[in-house]
Amino acid sequence: MAIRSMSQSELTAELALWRDGWYRFAGQRDSPNYGRRPINVKPDLIVLHCISLPPGQYGGDEVQRLFANQLDWSLHPFFRRIEGMKVSSHFYIRRHGELLQFVSADDRAWHAGVSCYRGRSNCNDDSIGIELEGAEGDPFEDSQYESLAGLCAALLQRYPITDIAGHEHVAPGRKTDPGRGFDWPRLQRTLGLPRQCFPVGTVEA
Ligand SMILES: [Zn+2]
Numbered sequence: 001m002a003i004r005s006m007s008q009s010e011l012t013a014e015l016a017l018w019r020d021g022w023y024r025f026a027g028q029r030d031s032p033n034y035g036r037r038p039i040n041v042k043p044d045l046i047v048l049h050c051i052s053l054p055p056g057q058y059g060g061d062e063v064q065r066l067f068a069n070q071l072d073w074s075l076h077p078f079f080r081r082i083e084g085m086k087v088s089s090h091f092y093i094r095r096h097g098e099l100l101q102f103v104s105a106d107d108r109a110w111h112a113g114v115s116c117y118r119g120r121s122n123c124n125d126d127s128i129g130i131e132l133e134g135a136e137g138d139p140f141e142d143s144q145y146e147s148l149a150g151l152c153a154a155l156l157q158r159y160p161i162t163d164i165a166g167h168e169h170v171a172p173g174r175k176t177d178p179g180r181g182f183d184w185p186r187l188q189r190t191l192g193l194p195r196q197c198f199p200v201g202t203v204e205a
Contacts, residue, residue: 018158021106023099023151026091031067031102033088033110038125043105045127046155046164047112048148049089050134050178054078058095058133067092067102087111089129091151097143099151105159115170118163123170128155136179145183149190162197169199 017024037043053062054076062079065071066087073083089111092100103109111129115122130148134140155161166182167175184202188195195203 017154018105021104023091023101023105023154025150025154026099026101029064029068029100029102031088031109032069033067033086034103034107035110037106037108041126042160043126043128044160044162045117045123045170046152046161047115047123047127047129047167047170048164048178048182049111049129049131049167050136050138050140050182051089051092051131052133052135056135056138063092063131063133064100089131091128091130092133093130093144093147093151094133095141095144097141097147099147105155112167112170114174115167117165117170127170128159128161132178132182134178134181136177137181138179139181140178140183145186145190149187152187152191156191164193164197165199166202169202 022028051063052058053060053066055078062071067089069086071079073079088102088109090101090103090105090109092102105128108124109129110124112123112127117123120126130151132140132144132148152164167177168179184198188198188203
């Protein structure tokens with residue numbers, strides 16, 4: 001088989017970490033639940049979440065189905081409570097660290113809902129949502145922290161990220177994820193970011 005030599009630009013494109021907001025090391029999935037970001041808005045906030053369907057059960061494909069609007073609401077009583085919900089997240093990190101992407105990070109995913117952070121409301125406009133497979137109060141897996149740190153580092157390279165917060169910090173009183181099981185100091189240490197990048201009370205000694 002002949003090996004075709006690649007031009008420099010082809011090689012650069014091939015090796016690029018990002019292509020139109022899609023991360024090279026994430027499995028690409030489709031979600032119709034997204035829109036354009038407001039004009040001239042670049043994401044500078046990462047919002048961390050946790051999710052499992054039904055809550056506390058891991059390993060199935062229900063979350064992927066939810067983001068694709070293909071979840072059968074009749075399969076579980078909990079699904080009835082969220083029936084018709086149209087949501088998405090840019091990224092989803094499974095218990096073994098597998099990384100999936102549903103929406104280009106250049107676009108606006110529907111993960112935060114009614115929210116406010118740093119005096120700015122509607123966090124979906126200027127944030128990137130990352131869901132960790134998990135349940136509030138449960139600890140997360142080492143492989144999830146590794147996957148998350150690699151993803152955050154790649155996001156920090158491409159976008160003008162200044163803050164990382166939880167859903168519980170951008171929608172206090174309404175949301176409590178990722179919850180007490182998430183180790184904020186561990187993420188801060190791994191990324192080597194200053195404390196100011198994280199919500200008050202999460203990374204202080
Ligand atoms: Zn959330």
